[in-house]
Amino acid sequence: MIRILVVLLLLAAPAFAISDPREALPDPAMEARAVTFGTTLRCLVCQNESIEDSGSDLARDLRRIVRTKLAAGENEAQIRTWLVARYGDFVLLKPPITLFTLALWASPVLCLLVAGLVMLLMRRSTATPPAPLTEAERRRLEGLTRT
Amino acid sequence: MIAELGHFGLALAVAFAIAQGILPLWGAHRGQARLMQTAPALALGQMIALGVSFLCLVLASVADDFSVLNIAENSHSLKPLLYKITGAWGSHEGSILFWCLILAICGGLVALFGGPLPASLRARVIGVLGLTACGFEMFALLESNPFARIWPPPLDGRDMNPLLQDPGLAFHPPILYFGYVGMAVPFAFAVAALLEGRIDAAWGRWVRPWTLAAWSALTGGIALGSWWAYYELGWGGFWFWDPVENASLLPWLVATALLHSAIVVEKREALKTWTVLLAIGAFAFSLSGTFLVRSGILNSVHSFANDPARGVFILGLLALVIGGSLLLYAIRAPKLGASGLFAPVSREGGIVLNNILLCSIAAVVVTGTLYPLLADLLLGQKISVGPPFFEATVLPLACPVFFAMAVGPFLSWKRAHLGPALIKLWWVAIVALVVGLVASMGMHAVPAIAMGGAAWMMLGALADLVERVRLFRVSLGNSVSRLLGLPLSSFGAMLGHFGLGMSVAGIAYMSLAAQTVVLLHPGEHAQVAGYDVKLVELHDAKGSNYNARVATLDITLDGRPVVTLSPERRAFTTQAMTTTEAKIHTNLLRDLYMVLGEERDGGAVLRLHHNPLAPWIWLGALVMALGAGCSLADRRLRIAAPTRAAAKAARA
Amino acid sequence: MNRRWLLLAPLGIAAGAGASFYAMLSGMKRGTFDPRGLPSQLIDKPLPEFNLPGFSRADVVKQGRPVLLNFFASWCVPCIEEAPTLMKLRAARVPLWGIAYKDKSEATDAFLLRHGNPFAHLARDLSGDVGIEWGITGVPETFVVDGSGIVRWHFAGPLPDEAAQVLATRFAA
Numbered sequence: 001m002i003r004i005l006v007v008l009l010l011l012a013a014p015a016f017a018i019s020d021p022r023e024a025l026p027d028p029a030m031e032a033r034a035v036t037f038g039t040t041l042r043c044l045v046c047q048n049e050s051i052e053d054s055g056s057d058l059a060r061d062l063r064r065i066v067r068t069k070l071a072a073g074e075n076e077a078q079i080r081t082w083l084v085a086r087y088g089d090f091v092l093l094k095p096p097i098t099l100f101t102l103a104l105w106a107s108p109v110l111c112l113l114v115a116g117l118v119m120l121l122m123r124r125s126t127a128t129p130p131a132p133l134t135e136a137e138r139r140r141l142e143g144l145t146r147t
Numbered sequence: 148m149i150a151e152l153g154h155f156g157l158a159l160a161v162a163f164a165i166a167q168g169i170l171p172l173w174g175a176h177r178g179q180a181r182l183m184q185t186a187p188a189l190a191l192g193q194m195i196a197l198g199v200s201f202l203c204l205v206l207a208s209v210a211d212d213f214s215v216l217n218i219a220e221n222s223h224s225l226k227p228l229l230y231k232i233t234g235a236w237g238s239h240e241g242s243i244l245f246w247c248l249i250l251a252i253c254g255g256l257v258a259l260f261g262g263p264l265p266a267s268l269r270a271r272v273i274g275v276l277g278l279t280a281c282g283f284e285m286f287a288l289l290e291s292n293p294f295a296r297i298w299p300p301p302l303d304g305r306d307m308n309p310l311l312q313d314p315g316l317a318f319h320p321p322i323l324y325f326g327y328v329g330m331a332v333p334f335a336f337a338v339a340a341l342l343e344g345r346i347d348a349a350w351g352r353w354v355r356p357w358t359l360a361a362w363s364a365l366t367g368g369i370a371l372g373s374w375w376a377y378y379e380l381g382w383g384g385f386w387f388w389d390p391v392e393n394a395s396l397l398p399w400l401v402a403t404a405l406l407h408s409a410i411v412v413e414k415r416e417a418l419k420t421w422t423v424l425l426a427i428g429a430f431a432f433s434l435s436g437t438f439l440v441r442s443g444i445l446n447s448v449h450s451f452a453n454d455p456a457r458g459v460f461i462l463g464l465l466a467l468v469i470g471g472s473l474l475l476y477a478i479r480a481p482k483l484g485a486s487g488l489f490a491p492v493s494r495e496g497g498i499v500l501n502n503i504l505l506c507s508i509a510a511v512v513v514t515g516t517l518y519p520l521l522a523d524l525l526l527g528q529k530i531s532v533g534p535p536f537f538e539a540t541v542l543p544l545a546c547p548v549f550f551a552m553a554v555g556p557f558l559s560w561k562r563a564h565l566g567p568a569l570i571k572l573w574w575v576a577i578v579a580l581v582v583g584l585v586a587s588m589g590m591h592a593v594p595a596i597a598m599g600g601a602a603w604m605m606l607g608a609l610a611d612l613v614e615r616v617r618l619f620r621v622s623l624g625n626s627v628s629r630l631l632g633l634p635l636s637s638f639g640a641m642l643g644h645f646g647l648g649m650s651v652a653g654i655a656y657m658s659l660a661a662q663t664v665v666l667l668h669p670g671e672h673a674q675v676a677g678y679d680v681k682l683v684e685l686h687d688a689k690g691s692n693y694n695a696r697v698a699t700l701d702i703t704l705d706g707r708p709v710v711t712l713s714p715e716r717r718a719f720t721t722q723a724m725t726t727t728e729a730k731i732h733t734n735l736l737r738d739l740y741m742v743l744g745e746e747r748d749g750g751a752v753l754r755l756h757h758n759p760l761a762p763w764i765w766l767g768a769l770v771m772a773l774g775a776g777c778s779l780a781d782r783r784l785r786i787a788a789p790t791r792a793a794a795k796a797a798r799a
Numbered sequence: 800m801n802r803r804w805l806l807l808a809p810l811g812i813a814a815g816a817g818a819s820f821y822a823m824l825s826g827m828k829r830g831t832f833d834p835r836g837l838p839s840q841l842i843d844k845p846l847p848e849f850n851l852p853g854f855s856r857a858d859v860v861k862q863g864r865p866v867l868l869n870f871f872a873s874w875c876v877p878c879i880e881e882a883p884t885l886m887k888l889r890a891a892r893v894p895l896w897g898i899a900y901k902d903k904s905e906a907t908d909a910f911l912l913r914h915g916n917p918f919a920h921l922a923r924d925l926s927g928d929v930g931i932e933w934g935i936t937g938v939p940e941t942f943v944v945d946g947s948g949i950v951r952w953h954f955a956g957p958l959p960d961e962a963a964q965v966l967a968t969r970f971a972a
Contacts, residue, residue: 020745020752021664042531044837044936048389050533053380057901058936061927086934088840093533095518100526107514108540111507119499121801424809431813444823444834455827462824466817473810480806517816520834524823529837 019052023060025067034067037076041066041083042093050093150215153203154294156196157244160251161284163193167254167277171270175342183270187258190273193280194255197248204244204293205235214300217241217293223306223721225692233317234307239441240293242320246437247287249321249328250280257332264353271339272332279331282464290460306692306721315375323368323395327433329361330398333405334430337423338472341479346423351413354426356779358409359639362402363775369395370768378729383660383740383756385764388537390445393516394436400509401429404502411495415560417487418495420480421502427476431469432509438465444520490562497555504548511540542593549600549651552644553607557614575610579603590658597655604648608641635781642774650767656760668750676757678739679703683711685751693717695728698743698751702732714743714753735762839942839953840934846948847932853922854896860948865970866894868942869918870930872902873910875938881957882914889917891967896920900938901927 025031035052041062043054051059051066062083069079083091095101103110133141167189174182204217208231213219221238222231236245254276261269287293310316336354340346372395377385386392405425411418439445442458489495515532522528553575557568569576583599590598615637616629661676672681683699695715702709712730719726732739737759744752826832841847848856859866869885871878889895897918899907904923911918924930933942936955943952943966954962 019664019754021666024664040533040535042533048387048533053384053387057927058931061931065928065931086840086931087936088529088837088934090529090531090837093531094535094539095530095532100522100528101518101530104514104518104532104536105540107511108507108544111510112503112544115503115507118805119503121805420806428809435816438820442820442824443827444820455824458824458827459821462817462820469813470810470817473813477803477806477810481802520823521819523834524819524826524832 019055019060019063023063023067025071027071030070031067033076034063034070037070037079038063038066040093042091044087044091149203149207149210150212150294150296153200153207154292156198156200156203157247157284157288157292157294160193160196160200160247161281161288163189163196164251164277164281164284167193168274168281169277170274171277172274172342175267175270175274178267180266183266186270186273187261189277190251190254190258193277194251194258197244197251197284201235201244201248204241205232208232208235211304212300213302213304214296214298215293216295216297219297219301219304221307222304223692224303225721226304226306226312227691229314230307230312230317234311236320236324237307237311237317238293240287240291242324243283243287243291244293245321246324246328247280247284249324250276250283250331253329253332254280257335267343268336268339268350268353271342272335275335275338276331279335279468282467286460286464290457303721306719309693309717309719309722309724309726310379312692313375313379315371315378319368319371319375322364322371326361326363326365326368327395327398327437329357329364330402330426330430330433332357332361333426334472337426338475340423340483341472341475344479344482346412346416346419346483348413348416351409351411351416351422354422355406355409355413358402358406358426359775359779362399362406363772363779365395365399365402366768366775367772369399370765370772374765377761378731378740379726383657383662383758383761385761388515388534390516391436391440393512394432394439397432397436397509397512398429400505400512401425401432404505405429407498407501411498415487415489415495416484417489418499419483419486423480423483424476425502427469427472431472434465434468438462487561489560492558492565493563494555494558494560496563497551497558500551501548501555504544504551508541508544508548511544512537515540546600549604549647552604552647553610556611556640571614572607572610575603575606578606586655590655594655594658597651601648601652601655604651605645608644608648611644612637612641636778639774639776639778639781642777643771644774646767646770646772646774648767649763649770650765653760653763653765653767656763657758659759660761661757663755664744664752665755666747666750666752668748671750673753673755675755676759677704678709678755678757680741680753680755682751682753685746688715690717692721693719696743696746698741698753700730700741700753702739702741710739712739712741714741716743733762735766736760738762836955837936839950841942841950842953844950846944846950847929849929849932851898851922851924851929853898854920856948858920859896859944862894863946864894865943865945865951866896867966867970868896868898868944870898870900870924870933870935870938870940871910872900872938873906874902877957878910878939879914881939882917884958884960884963885917886915888963888967889919891971893967893970894919897922898929899923900930900935901925 025034038052039050041051043049043051043056043059043062045056045058046054049059051062066079069082074082080092089096095104097105167186170182170189171186174180174185207215208218208222209228211218211222211224211231213222217238217240221241222234226234235241254273257269257273257276261272264272333354336350336357340350369392372392373385376387377383405422405428408418408422408425412422438458438461441461443455444458515536518532519530522530553572554565554568557571558565579599579602582602583595586598587595612630612633615633616626618626621629663673663675665673667673667682669682669684672679674680679702681701681703683701685696685698688695688697695717697713697715700712700714702712710732712732714730715728717726717728718724727742727744729740729742731741737757738761740756740758742754742756744754746752823832823834827834846856846859850856859868867888871881885895895918897920899921901924902910907921907923911921933940939957941954941958942950945951958966
């Protein structure tokens with residue numbers, strides 16, 4: 001039962017995902033800015049969708065608010081601050097670079113460094129040269145190579 | 148009755164699995180040939196028992212047996228027959244049973260085709276597969292039984308989620324599961340090698356076909372899922388870096404690394420311990436992905452909402468399988484023998500670079516996917532890690548891979564020189580540069596560079612063939628005969644790299660996708676990317692378990708009719724849900740994509756898309772899978788040492 | 800020697816991941832870990848400024864006493880589930896102020912007629928913008944505001960009985 005409810009809640013989006021032509025701003029450049037900015041904002045009631053992709057009511061309201069604010073002259077940073085004050089960093093699909101997310105953002109470089117380190121360590125530990133031959137082994141080798 | 152038979156089949160399979168897990172491994176440990184020889188028979192027995200079990204589930208679904216709880220929760224008498232059958236693997240319990248079935252099929256295939264393998268290796272591989280199967284089958288039997296009854300039976304079922312009642316999504320799970328579960332075979336080979344305490348070139352050659360088959364299925368499954376999202380969700384998106392999508396990407400990345408690493412084991416007996424780790428890692432990621440989806444931990448459209456108790460069971464299972472194999476690895480890996488040496492600039496070096504980059508990409512994807520959970524658990528902070536993060540971190544790591552892909556085949560083994568290799572690609576570089584420059588005139592910088600990169604990859608793959616047939620350096624006839632004499636695996640490799648280039652081109656070109664959202668009344672026109680779309684009329688239609696509104700759209704280009712498309716909006720009666728059915732017309736070079744929205748004031752809101760080169764995204768994946776198929780068909784992979792006759796003689 | 804540690808590293812990483820997942824699962828069972836919940840940003844912060852038909856921020860602060868604010872709607876199924884709990888709170892003389900979120904007036908009135916009106920004061924947020932000011936993501940959501948206008952507590956979803964009992968006791972004190 002819970003499963004069905006959860007699924008219904010999650011997938012109610014697709015039926016209404018098409019946006020209304022009345023939503024778009026009259027200025028195409030500003031509308032494009034709104035869309036680009038909207039794709040970085042999380043639809044809070046959907047699973048991992050941006051407000052531009054989602055058809056839920058909350059997403060629609062947030063799209064309207066973004067466009068109203070852009071038309072009023074605010075820039076993306078100000079709108080971002082406004083949203084974060086109300087919903088927290090959760091609303092941003094691109095995590096902000098803070099002390100807590102440093103490891104996250106540094107992960108590509110860290111991975112490459114770790115990979116390089118591992119390679120270095122593996123090569124050094126396997127690069128032990130073979131032990132020198134003992135006297136008996138050396139004579140045996142000479143005997144073999146002479147015939 | 149059918150359900151009881153299915154239940155019995157499952158229980159029987161558990162019995163077979165226990166025997167299959169214990170007897171051959173003991174036999175191999177003690178060198179007892181009789182015990183080792185029980186392996187194929189047990190594996191086949193398990194496969195048949197599970198086959199019967201799953202067939203019973205399908206039959207119960209087709210027969211509308213609502214006294215079976217699983218059928219009552221997920222099916223409906225009006226559901227079309229196709230979805231009654233494919234729905235068997237759509238629910239949580241059904242999908243676990245399906246997972247077990249494929250694991251058993253893998254064991255059965257090793258039993259049937261593993262003749263040339265040395266007896267002890269084959270016994271160990273089948274034994275490990277048996278142990279793994281045992282765990283999952285017991286989970287299915289105890290915690291997640293699809294044959295549980297409900298009494299009194301409801302009059303009708305609750306119907307399956309309408310989004311799942313779709314041909315693409317019906318077949319996405321089986322193909323994907325063959326990929327996920329198929330990784331169990333290389334995993335079993337790795338564990339068997341650790342148990343045996345040795346790996347040689349022959350092991351590398353035996354592992355490759357199984358890895359290729361599973362990788363091919365994984366590629367196809369991921370591509371199918373992406374394509375489904377594209378045409379079903381209605382706005383042209385096809386990859387969302389959703390946690391469950393990432394969970395399927397991770398084994399794919401590791402399996403690609405494994406595919407290349409196994410070549411080095413086969414050709415040069417180097418990178419042995421690393422390849423074993425990759426084989427364990429690929430399956431570990433497959434398993435972890437399954438766990439995450441079912442545990443309720445992940446926030447995703449895909450997740451089956453589940454109670455945490457089930458999650459704990461699966462976690463325990465994972466601890467045994469993954470923890471056990473990694474512990475074995477830590478203890479036994481040093482025994483695997485010395486590695487061949489190679490210079491940093493060489494074919495092996497190139498493959499090492501490929502592995503480092505692919506594994507780094509995998510590590511970044513894991514970090515991004517799990518970071519919100521860990522931040523919540525450890526710091527109490529709620530953050531989101533979405534597409535902007537992944538695009539910013541994965542693309543820079545992927546670029547060196549794309550570049551090195553074309554150069555790698557031109558490096559010789561053991562020691563090579565970069566200069567001559569790059570010089571051979573001179574014409575590829577020039578064409579790629581030109582493509583990039585032309586693209587930048589219409590696109591932003593990043594997609595334009597990606598287009599250049601795609602050209603580099605596709606032509607680089609062809610350049611490999613060109614080099615092998617010595618085109619323009621010998622007579623044409625000589626080249627042709629060389630071409631015909633090339634082993635299929637060369638074509639496989641070429642197609643694999645070429646296909647990836649195609650996909651990258653398709654993805655890059657999506658930056659030029661055009662879309663329009665309009666409100667049209669019947670008789671009115673709208674334009675998108677030079678195409679004229681006219682709404683002819685709107686009418687009702689009826690399906691077996693839904694009512695639909697259909698729009699008829701006539702599309703013309705410069706006055707010439709192109710196609711008539713009929714996008715729909717469907718309202719499902721039982722589940723009270725509405726879905727959009729986008730209609731797509733493709734000529735394999737571009738997609739015209741029409742979506743019907745709400746109706747207002749006698750007209751309808753329509754979303755019109757023109758997606759140039761979008762079909763290449765999935766065609767590229769198809770070409771990659773085809774390449775794997777080519778390599779599988781290569782006769783060298785079928786002739787393993789010792790040959791079948793010699794093996795038979797040795798056993799007699 | 801280095802090699803040994805290197806070979807143990809994958810096991811170590813897997814064990815760490817496993818332990819984290821176990822912690823998450825047991826947290827989910829106990830209710831301390833909710834991967835889907837979103838805590839309110841307003842806790843210990845002053846009430847946002849708003850002026851709705853029905854009441855405004857000034858009206859709430861003027862009370863000088865703690866107030867329970869509930870966002871609801873007639874189209875919200877869990878709100879029906881919550882209605883009896885809210886009526887019990889009203890019987891316990893908890894000051895309940897309701898905000899109808901994105902709801903037609905007639906529908907709200909019909910809902911309150913049908914399920915009982917627990918609210919001392921009712922406001923109507925027709926556009927949903929005030930809800931967004933409060934950072935809600937759906938209905939029902941409940942806030943407790945103290946006498947000086949600071950938000951002290953937030954709950955998303957229908958109020959469970961235990962929470963209602965604790966609230967009734969705290970408000971009585």
